[in-house]
Amino acid sequence: MYMVCGYSIMYGGGEFTMFLAGIVGDGVSGAEDPATYAPSADFYFQVVFVAAAMSIVSGAVAERMKLWAFLAFAVVMTGLIYPLEGRWTWGGEPVFGIYTLGDLGFSDFAGSGIVHMAGAAAALAGVLLLGARKGKYGKQGQIYAIPGANLPLATLGTFILWLGWFGFNGGSVLATSSVENASVHEYQRGGGRRTDCRNDLARIMFGKADLTMALNGALAGLVAITAEPSTPTPLLATLFGAMGGLLVVLSIVTMDKLKIDDPVGAISVHGVVGLLGLLLVPVTNDSASFSGQIIGALTIFVWVFVASFATWFVIKRVMGMRVSAEEEYDGVDLAECGMEAYPEFTNATS
Secondary structure: OHHHHHHHHHHOOOOOOHHHHHHHOOOOOOOOOHHHOOHHHHHHHHHHHHHHHHHHHHHHOOOOEOHHHHHHHHHHHHHHHHHHHHHHOOOOOOEOOOEOOHHHOOOOOOOHHHHHHHHHHHHHHHHHHHOOOOOOEOOOOOEOOOOOOOHHHHHHHHHHHHHHHHHHHHHHHOOOOOOOOOHHHHHHHHHHHOHHHHHHHHHHHHOOOOHHHHHHHHHHHHHHHHOOOOOOOHHHHHHHHHHHHHHHHHHHHHHHHOOOOOOOOHHHHHHHHHHHHHHHHHHHOOOOOHHHHHHHHHHHHHHHHHHHHHHHHHHHHHOOOEOOHHHHHHOHHHHHHOOOOOHHHOOOOO
């Protein structure tokens, strides 16, 4: 959907499809010399951002959503909701023709708000309509942990994400690395490094070190630095990462108390810490303002949340969002895909 219409919506162009608007059309995305710029290459870079935003949603609705309901939402999210908020931010167009975020002092270098908070806003709308997993919350307000199936794989996945972030942030320079912009990579590394702060806070609060908290702490540090990885010093980047690591622990606990069931902490990591990343930009970037960052964050969140809630609501009415209680108990992999994800841990079923 991003290829068919999303990219054109986000960056303009008279043609409808990416192939015409990106390859045949004029330069986009701020290219000073269209003759030396390849919009088609920019599409392949930008499509990873929209995929990241959409994948945030998958973590928050895991274990109880119908596969086809999720795919139906993906069509709208990647074809319209994300491209429109991207048009108002990276695309530089006025919001509903009223105000331009860039003129208000909004800056988001690699997407703490545009990608991460947007994905979290869509996820929150879906979770509110979907409801919690069976057995997650008791009638008397109890909160029951549902452990992950394979923490070594979760750890590997975190490391893969961390490595990919070097392209996510550093690639946002839209140029081959040079001495001047190589600092983006170093500062990003500092931003993600402070996972120990989150693990220490988890140990104080829960009495034991928590691997899942440490993994999300790494991601939170990366999200916090994503809005502006080019201007902080390595020390400041490390402090920003530490702030993200601490905040995400408190956010996950708060979400549970509010009975917002997010199996992987996606809303906290990408939404709450994404907002923190936006608010930290003016600390080191004089071209950004706190008022501009707040207005930009509100614009992104309100649009994505309201549009996503409406889309989820229609999907729920038309085809339903949630698998049956029996299918949830047996496992969505079996119900939706006809096979067990972890057959070694289950009884054989026909």
